[in-house]
Amino acid sequence: MKISAHVNITNPKKAGYPYMESIRSFTNAFDEVIVVDGGSNDGSLKEIAKIDKVKIIKGKKWKKGFDWGVMGQNLQIGLEACTGDWACKFDIDYIFHEKHKDDLRRALEHAHLGAVKFTKLNFTLADRYFEKSIYPFMIQKKQFKHLGYGIAIEGDERQRYTYMYPIIKTYQKNGLWYGKSTMGTRFSESKVKIYCYDFTFMTKRQILSQRKHIEGSLSRFRKEKEKSPQALMKDFRDMMIHRERQCKTIIKPEDHPVFIRDKIKDLKPSQFGYNMFGWKNEKKP
Numbered sequence: 001m002k003i004s005a006h007v008n009i010t011n012p013k014k015a016g017y018p019y020m021e022s023i024r025s026f027t028n029a030f031d032e033v034i035v036v037d038g039g040s041n042d043g044s045l046k047e048i049a050k051i052d053k054v055k056i057i058k059g060k061k062w063k064k065g066f067d068w069g070v071m072g073q074n075l076q077i078g079l080e081a082c083t084g085d086w087a088c089k090f091d092i093d094y095i096f097h098e099k100h101k102d103d104l105r106r107a108l109e110h111a112h113l114g115a116v117k118f119t120k121l122n123f124t125l126a127d128r129y130f131e132k133s134i135y136p137f138m139i140q141k142k143q144f145k146h147l148g149y150g151i152a153i154e155g156d157e158r159q160r161y162t163y164m165y166p167i168i169k170t171y172q173k174n175g176l177w178y179g180k181s182t183m184g185t186r187f188s189e190s191k192v193k194i195y196c197y198d199f200t201f202m203t204k205r206q207i208l209s210q211r212k213h214i215e216g217s218l219s220r221f222r223k224e225k226e227k228s229p230q231a232l233m234k235d236f237r238d239m240m241i242h243r244e245r246q247c248k249t250i251i252k253p254e255d256h257p258v259f260i261r262d263k264i265k266d267l268k269p270s271q272f273g274y275n276m277f278g279w280k281n282e283k284k285p
Helices: 019-029 044-048 068-081 098-110 204-208 211-217 229-246 261-265 272-278
Strands: 003-009 032-037 054-058 086-090 094-096 115-117 119-125 128-132 137-140 150-154 167-173 176-181 193-196
Touching: 003 019, 003 068, 003 098, 019 032, 019 044, 019 094, 019 098, 032 068, 044 054, 054 068, 068 086, 068 150, 068 176, 094 098, 119 229, 119 272, 128 229, 150 167, 204 229, 204 272, 229 272
Parallel strands: 003 032, 003 086, 032 054, 119 193, 150 176
Antiparallel strands: 086 137, 094 193, 115 137, 119 128, 167 176
């Protein structure tokens, strides 16, 4: 059984993601890693190319700050490039813990459905996390060729434009798949946990550089389409204080995946995961 992983990137070095640690953790557990580039020019591709088992392919170029359509197309490009029986979509802030390597193989060997679901642990501070409701999935590509990534035009509206869940492909338009939502569909369960470090290693400037992405995530807080950097950072602070209060689990340094431990130990006060820029004890307005 061959298993593949695919991940989209666009200037991960500039953005402050732990991209090298992330990809190394994937190559430790998977037989191949497909990196779909959306037009990186920050030097990250040269570094990634030195890692064994990695294949870099050209995806659709990001022409603006955040584009769900480009994301959906690049996810499908990565899935199609995978040659394994199983293929998993990861983000470049995910780390695959080495302790789950055997759990992964066992889960796939016993899976009888089209996809296997993993638990996502979302870090707020470097020593604590909460379980997020959106899960990474591994698609049984060899048998379930009708599954892919794109826009859900039938079913649960929450999936529309998110690409977090696979869809049942129906038709293609301008390179993007449309189809039925798989939210609510039964997937095989597993013991595998994916560690997501999100904003942990970013400075305030790097966070603001992802303004369009963050504004989308903060849509429930917004009163207007565009906000000033100051107002956006205030909304971001409120969201992250809320997330920190959801954290029920404290994690010791040695419990982090081995690939990220040195980076955790070297966290600077200027990086979010050190102390949330000092916001942790602030009261939400």
